[in-house]
Each structure stands twice: as structure tokens, then as C-alpha cells.
Amino acid sequence: xxxxxxxxxxxxxxxxxxxxxxxxxxxxxxxxxxxxxxxxxxxxxxxxxxxxxxxxxxxxxxxxxxxxxxxxxxxxxxxxxxxxxxxxxxxxxxxxxxxxxxxxxxxxxxxxxxxxxxxxxxxxxxxxxxxxxxxxx
Numbered sequence: 001x002x003x004x005x006x007x008x009x010x011x012x013x014x015x016x017x018x019x020x021x022x023x024x025x026x027x028x029x030x031x032x033x034x035x036x037x038x039x040x041x042x043x044x045x046x047x048x049x050x051x052x053x054x055x056x057x058x059x060x061x062x063x064x065x066x067x068x069x070x071x072x073x074x075x076x077x078x079x080x081x082x083x084x085x086x087x088x089x090x091x092x093x094x095x096x097x098x099x100x101x102x103x104x105x106x107x108x109x110x111x112x113x114x115x116x117x118x119x120x121x122x123x124x125x126x127x128x129x130x131x132x133x134x135x136x137x
Contacts, residue, residue, distance in 0.1 A: 068134040070098065071118065078123040080108060082134055089114050090136070098126060099133045108134065 068090075072081040082096075090096065090110045098106035106126025110119060121134075 068096070070128050070130055070132045070134060073123075073128050073130055075127075079111070080121050080123055080128045081118055082108070082110075082121055083118050086117055089117070089119050095124070095137045096121065096134045097137055098128045099135060100129060105129075105132070107137075 068082040068084040070080050071083045074080070080098075084090075092110050092112045092114075094110045096108050096110065097104050098108060104126075106128045107124045108121035108128065109124050110121045112120060114120075
């Protein structure tokens with residue numbers, strides 16, 4: 001006995017796409033493709049603002065004041081050890097303020113000795129904690 005073949009689910013034998021359907025589909029895809037590319041271009045992000053002819057050029061000066069940090073505190077002897085970034089250490093005799101989270105909490109006077117990026121300062125007023133910032137008055 002021969003195997004029986006089931007009937008197809010769709011018995012329509014016509015062409016999948018007619019010539020007219022292919023043209024319409026192709027034109028629709030082309031219009032969508034061109035419409036996606038036809039949006040206006042955004043302005044250049046790095047374009048500098050126009051410069052007025054009579055305005056002087058801007059002068060930028062870096063803040064070269066050294067800002068230090070309290071590394072050690074001796075409360076009994078009232079002195080602190082300060083650490084500064086590599087470069088110029090403040091000279092002995094200068095008065096500096098001690099800041100804790102931006103608020104002044106004390107005052108120190110640079111006394112020395114100085115070694116590499118560290119120096120010693122006497123605690124004149126207020127207090128100081130390890131990690132506090134120091135800046136010139």
C-alpha cells in the first residue's frame with residue numbers, strides 16, 4: 001500500500017508576489033529608507049561661540065597656591081605634621097588655616113623642620129584632625 005500524501009494547507013496556486021506588488025513594495029522600502037536619512041543634521045557640538053571684535057581675550061591663571069593635608073596631630077605638644085604635593089613647601093613663619101570639610105576649625109604657623117613633602121607646624125588656635133586640609137590665610 002502506498003503512503004498517502006496529506007493535502008496542502010493552502011491550495012492557492014497563484015504567484016507569491018505579482019509584478020505590481022513587487023514595484024509597490026520596492027518603492028515603499030525606498031521611500032522609508034530615504035525618509036530616515038533626510039532628517040536635519042544637529043549643530044556641531046564643538047563649535048565655539050562667536051567672538052566679539054572689541055572684547056579682550058580671556059586670560060586664565062592657574063591657582064598655584066599649595067594646599068596641604070594634616071598627616072599627624074600631637075595634641076599635647078600642640079603641633080601637626082603637614083604634607084604637601086611635590087613642589088614648593090611654604091616657608092617657616094607663614095600662617096595657614098585648617099579646614100575640615102570647607103569650614104575653618106583652626107590656625108597653624110609653619111615652623112619646620114621640612115623634609116621632602118612634609119613639614120611641621122605649630123597649632124596656634126582651634127584644632128586639627130588627621131585628613132584636614134590646610135590653606136594659606
